Amino acid sequence: MSALSDEVRQIEAQIPPSRFARGWHCLGLVRDFPEGEPHQVNAFGRKLVVFATQDGQIHVLDGYCRHMGGDLTQGTIKGDSIACPFHDWRWGGNGKCTGIPYARRVPPLARTQAWQTLVQDGMLFVWNDPEGNPPPAEAAIPRIEGYDDPDWTDWVWYTTTIEGTNCRELIDNIVDMAHFFYVHGSFPIYFKNIFEGHVASQFMNGVGRDDVARPRSANAAKSSEYTSAASYYGPSFMINEIRYLFEDSSEVSTVLINCHYPIDANSFVLQYGIMAKKPMELDDNEAQAMAMKMGNFVRLGFEQDVDIWRSKTRIDNPLLCEEDGPVYQLRRWYEQFYVDVADVTEEMVERFEFEIDTTKPNEAWRREVEENLTKHAASVGRSD
Incomplete structure (x- = not known):
């Protein structure tokens, strides 16, 4: 028997990448993120907060306040912002601080990470890109033809x-x-x-x-x-x-x-x-x-x-x-x-x-x- 036939195949496995994939990711059905309260999602190696503002728009921010690290998923929706439970700093859906009730002015650099969202066919998506680029047109998620059609059931x-x-x-x-x-x-x-x-x-x-x-x-x-x-x-x-x-x-x-x-x-x-x-x-x-x-x-x-x-x-x-x-x-x-x-x-x-x-x-x-x-x-x- 040849040496080649006696060779044992070994399993090779590198450590999974710590980088997270570029693309649209579905966080779930919109109905699972009701208005009026913040929602916690653990994704991409961090905590995110999902919330809907008075105009019905759903936003996703980093889950921790950039002031003193308060947990925004324990915060309160106030108008079009989410308020930190620690010191009431307010954060808008675009990641900018919209107000600090006890301060004369908002620091010009007061900004947290905001995630681009897409609501489509009853689902909530977020765009992840480690390079910070917006989603290109070719990355679009196709529409579901039967969604919201009376001839089809719900999800x-x-x-x-x-x-x-x-x-x-x-x-x-x-x-x-x-x-x-x-x-x-x-x-x-x-x-x-x-x-x-x-x-x-x-x-x-x-x-x-x-x-x-x-x-x-x-x-x-x-x-x-x-x-x-x-x-x-x-x-x-x-x-x-x-x-x-x-x-x-x-x-x-x-x-x-x-x-x-x-x-x-x-x-x-x-x-x-x-x-x-x-x-x-x-x-x-x-x-x-x-x-x-x-x-x-x-x-x-x-x-x-x-x-x-x-x-x-x-x-x-x-x-x-x-x-x-x-x-x-x-x-x-x-x-x-x-x-x-x-x-x-x-x-x-x-x-x-x-x-x-x-x-x-x-x-x-x-x-x-x-x-x-x-x-x-x-x-x-x-x-x-």
Whole structure:
């Protein structure tokens, strides 16, 4: 046996970057930040305060007062400013001090960090850029066509905190075809990735496994097929359009949001939400209940991923086979958000396409499902 064949592959893993990705990050639904009170968000390695002013505008500032370090998340909304609970210094949404009740004048340099915000489709976004540049037009988040449309349900939304791991683990999923069978219980029969500019996309057609639970329609028919088109717009916000075809020939179109923001280098907040196009035969309440049922199924899938992330190790040099997809190319695309704009290279943003041949995987997986069904039938027969 040659020395080369005896060589043991070692796992390489650098410390996760302390720098946070440049881009729009969704902090959650606007409805979760009610007016009249400050809200605390831990993101980008610091504490932020979110508050709405009398004109309905939502603002995000650094969470600590620049006077003597008071906690603005414990402060009070006064007019169009947030007042520090320590000495009542007032801070406007643009970061400028708007007043000090006991002082003759406001120091001209009295300013704190303000974060550019975007309210769109019921969600609150903040722009993060370590260089302090405003968002370019090409980084815009697309509008959700079905949002605020009476033919679609409202958001069903979930939030969970992931500790002890970096958010790159979540990004890797966009190229990971095989885990959809082993973790999420479906056959990916078509799988393709396209990366270009700040967008990374995944196109997939799938069939549900007969040996695991699957989402159901309003009349309880199991889904048999689905088509999915998912795109990350920047480093942390994915829009996923999914159409389910059920065994009774009914269809349901959904939009799934998959987004996150970093707390620090080794933890992040994962958020995901779903809305569905209302079937004609359902009233509004029934349609929202259907969306909730489908959301709970999606939630199971995300929880399966979370269990994997919490126990796996970080690996910068994964050992891959042909069917594993373009992991290294995806990470090269992702790197553009962690370097200065001047250091973004052409290979990070140039168009890249890769389609996986799913023939061999599906042959193996169908045999596995048949074996599982046979074993299950035998065990049921013995119990009878």
